[in-house]
Amino acid sequence: MADGQSRAERKEATRQRLLDVTLRLIANRSLDSISLREVARTAGIVPTAFYRHFESMDQLGVELVDDCMRSLRQMIRDARRGVASHGDIIEGTIEVLGRQVREHPDQFRFLVRERYGGVRQVRRAIDTELTLFTSELAVDLARLTAGFDWSSEDLEMTADLMVAAMLKAIIDLLELDPKPARRRPDEQAILNRGAKQLRLIALGMGEWRSKD
Amino acid sequence: MADGQSRAERKEATRQRLLDVTLRLIANRSLDSISLREVARTAGIVPTAFYRHFESMDQLGVELVDDCMRSLRQMIRDARRGVASHGDIIEGTIEVLGRQVREHPDQFRFLVRERYGGVRQVRRAIDTELTLFTSELAVDLARLTAGFDWSSEDLEMTADLMVAAMLKAIIDLLELDPKPARRRPDEQAILNRGAKQLRLIALGMGEWRSKD
DNA sequence: CGCTTCAGTGAACAGTCGTACACTGTTCAG
DNA sequence: CTGAACAGTGTACGACTGTTCACTGAAGCG
Numbered sequence: 001m002a003d004g005q006s007r008a009e010r011k012e013a014t015r016q017r018l019l020d021v022t023l024r025l026i027a028n029r030s031l032d033s034i035s036l037r038e039v040a041r042t043a044g045i046v047p048t049a050f051y052r053h054f055e056s057m058d059q060l061g062v063e064l065v066d067d068c069m070r071s072l073r074q075m076i077r078d079a080r081r082g083v084a085s086h087g088d089i090i091e092g093t094i095e096v097l098g099r100q101v102r103e104h105p106d107q108f109r110f111l112v113r114e115r116y117g118g119v120r121q122v123r124r125a126i127d128t129e130l131t132l133f134t135s136e137l138a139v140d141l142a143r144l145t146a147g148f149d150w151s152s153e154d155l156e157m158t159a160d161l162m163v164a165a166m167l168k169a170i171i172d173l174l175e176l177d178p179k180p181a182r183r184r185p186d187e188q189a190i191l192n193r194g195a196k197q198l199r200l201i202a203l204g205m206g207e208w209r210s211k212d
Numbered sequence: 213m214a215d216g217q218s219r220a221e222r223k224e225a226t227r228q229r230l231l232d233v234t235l236r237l238i239a240n241r242s243l244d245s246i247s248l249r250e251v252a253r254t255a256g257i258v259p260t261a262f263y264r265h266f267e268s269m270d271q272l273g274v275e276l277v278d279d280c281m282r283s284l285r286q287m288i289r290d291a292r293r294g295v296a297s298h299g300d301i302i303e304g305t306i307e308v309l310g311r312q313v314r315e316h317p318d319q320f321r322f323l324v325r326e327r328y329g330g331v332r333q334v335r336r337a338i339d340t341e342l343t344l345f346t347s348e349l350a351v352d353l354a355r356l357t358a359g360f361d362w363s364s365e366d367l368e369m370t371a372d373l374m375v376a377a378m379l380k381a382i383i384d385l386l387e388l389d390p391k392p393a394r395r396r397p398d399e400q401a402i403l404n405r406g407a408k409q410l411r412l413i414a415l416g417m418g419e420w421r422s423k424d
Numbered sequence: 425c426g427c428t429t430c431a432g433t434g435a436a437c438a439g440t441c442g443t444a445c446a447c448t449g450t451t452c453a454g
Numbered sequence: 455c456t457g458a459a460c461a462g463t464g465t466a467c468g469a470c471t472g473t474t475c476a477c478t479g480a481a482g483c484g
Binding site: 029030031032033112113115116117118120127154157158160161164165167171175193196197200201202203204205206207208 | 240241242243244245324325327328329330332339366369370372373376377379380383387405408409412413414415416417418419420
């Protein structure tokens with residue numbers, strides 16, 4: 001064999017290359033405007049070889065969601081651990097969020113773009129994961145509000161709002177100047193605002209009395 | 213002339229047909245996956261005639277933003293008037309929001325889709341309008357918090373969060389079953405949740421003390 | 425070692441795309 | 455009434471698309 005790689009490893013490498021290349025191409029366009037040929041060409045294989053890995057671009061899109069969601073889940077785990085070590089829940093969460101977006105911008109850009117984008121299956125896949133995330137956050141909130149008997153509906157409503165605030169922060173981070181030089185101050189401003197928003201919501205929770 | 217229309221009127225009618233058709237095609241796909249030919253075909257003209265109205269699909273997209281934004285601005289005006297008549301600011305705003313989305317789903321779908329979509333110029337145009345909207349809301353909030361000397365930064369942060377909550381409600385409304393039958397209860401649930409979220413934020417504002 | 429498996433190749437296909445160009449026939453101003 | 459303006463037509467082009475098929479040659483198994 002050419003390198004120190006088995007055939008299976010080489011195949012997996014090509015597969016990953018296809019996914020990576022698609023993620024990079026997505027940066028300036030939407031998924032359903034990217035052609036199979038373009039992906040194959042950029043990955044350095046012939047169009048027909050694409051079918052050895054995915055049966056269509058749509059299917060690649062769905063698998064790309066899974067891939068990216070692993071990042072997001074990692075973020076959530078980190079955030080939970082951050083709570084334990086950092087003390088302040090909000091500060092810790094926002095910090096983890098900032099780091100993850102900085103480290104995997106393409107993945108988050110893909111998720112944000114295709115969340116409302118063209119391909120139905122992809123949209124669904126992202127939506128499912130996001131709903132799951134909201135539910136988990138609602139469970140966390142339930143623990144924090146134990147004794148105040150919040151209805152599960154109110155918990156979900158609050159989690160939904162918090163997720164919306166975090167998503168807005170992610171989106172704003174992604175639209176910063178890609179050059180890392182002039183970027184830092186803005187990045188901190190966005191993260192600070194996000195933290196403030198979460199704190200504002202937390203304050204509201206303290207005064208909340210359900211009315212239904 | 214064939215109908216009771218001048219040439220200029222006929223031209224304007226075709227132009228509008230192109231815009232409308234594009235809006236309808238956008239429902240299931242993203243702007244940059246729609247071809248000029250498809251738009252022309254659906255509008256009932258030959259591809260080359262398209263150029264009599266727009267110099268490219270991208271330019272049509274930008275003008276479509278302007279068109280749709282007129283709806284959004286109308287919504288804002290209605291909401292402001294609703295405040296005066298309805299008494300409760302939040303209830304009135306959410307009600308107007310629900311009505312507008314129900315009446316112009318395609319326009320809102322376009323704005324939401326292309327807000328993070330492929331075409332840069334379109335994205336920019338939408339972003340500008342949305343930022344403007346947030347600023348106006350911040351001004352409204354300033355009036356409501358007069359005497360509590362909120363910093364303009366905090367006002368903007370709060371307005372940003374409220375806009376995020378409203379956008380989330382709009383998005384959820386758009387993803388409802390298109391069939392009007394089984395739709396009403398879900399629609400009310402989404403609007404109620406949105407109203408609760410705004411109320412939660414308002415409660416937070418009552419307790420807010422800036423820390424910088 | 426020989427045989428099979430299979431990731432990747434290359435040519436060919438029927439379509440669609442954006443755009444150029446010369447045109448037609450109605451509208452409208454002078 | 456005459457001529458220009460111009461919304462819309464029809465044809466043609468080269469480029470690109472997704473998918474087919476028969477193929478090659480190295481990897482991996484018995």
